[in-house]
Amino acid sequence: MGKRGKFIVFEGIDGSGKTTQVDLLQQRLTAVCKKNKCYVTREPSDSPPGLIARGAIKGTILLSPKTLVWEFIADRTEHVEKVILPHLENGIHVICDRFYFSNFAYQAATVGFERLLDLNREIMEQIRPDMTFFIDTPSEECARRRALERADEELFDNNEDLESARKNYLRAFEELKDIEKSAIIIPRENAQRTFEIIWLKLVKEVFEESDLL
Ligand SMILES: Nc1ncnc2c1ncn2[C@@H]1O[C@H](COP(=O)(O)OP(=O)(O)OP(=O)(O)O)[C@@H](O)[C@H]1O
């Protein structure tokens, strides 16, 4: 059987620049990896519970915050089993925009960090990212970018929630630092410069030379 693909996750508050970095990594891997393909995905995913969670975030479906916690867990269970693991097992690198750290950041205010660890335990036993990057853009800058884009208002689209999510992210990365491979990325003056820091870390700590041939 061929080598398993690598699983790389990007995290950050809304507007922090995750999707930009996901795109840059996809382009770089496509350019340099001759053997391994890469696959981009995101959470909430397109599974039925994932679509319900997206509806709740956009305000088209009304759910209690506690019910929403279960939708994220159900979505992640589907996503891991049906999308992420099959790709990795076929030797394809998977880049994911958000994973369980988003749960720790955004839902800790609803059910607490310990409960979320408990709910994600089975998933964490099945799969751990080879690296999680946290793009630590200040919440004021994220709010400014979202206003520029005139994005539709979403559930966590206010400075208070985003700042609380950022603090919860930092707490979760600190608490799990001995068992998770993660890196806090302070954005540089532009997205490309930020990406080069990320790429350097991946080449040093995640990809072996044979992955990049
Ligand atoms: N390093 C950067 N410097 C300046 N602007 C940036 C940078 N990275 C991304 N942006 C811009 O910020 C905006 C949000 O970026 P992006 O969509 O990548 O964020 P996101 O974290 O995926 O957001 P969301 O969670 O809301 O989907 C975009 O307009 C993007 O061009």
Ligand SMILES: Cc1cn([C@H]2C[C@H](O)[C@@H](COP(=O)(O)O)O2)c(=O)[nH]c1=O
């Ligand atoms: C996986 C996950 C996501 N969320 C929230 C965080 C964001 O507000 C949205 C996703 O929006 P994006 O523009 O696609 O990044 O979902 C959450 O609260 N909990 C989670 O586990």
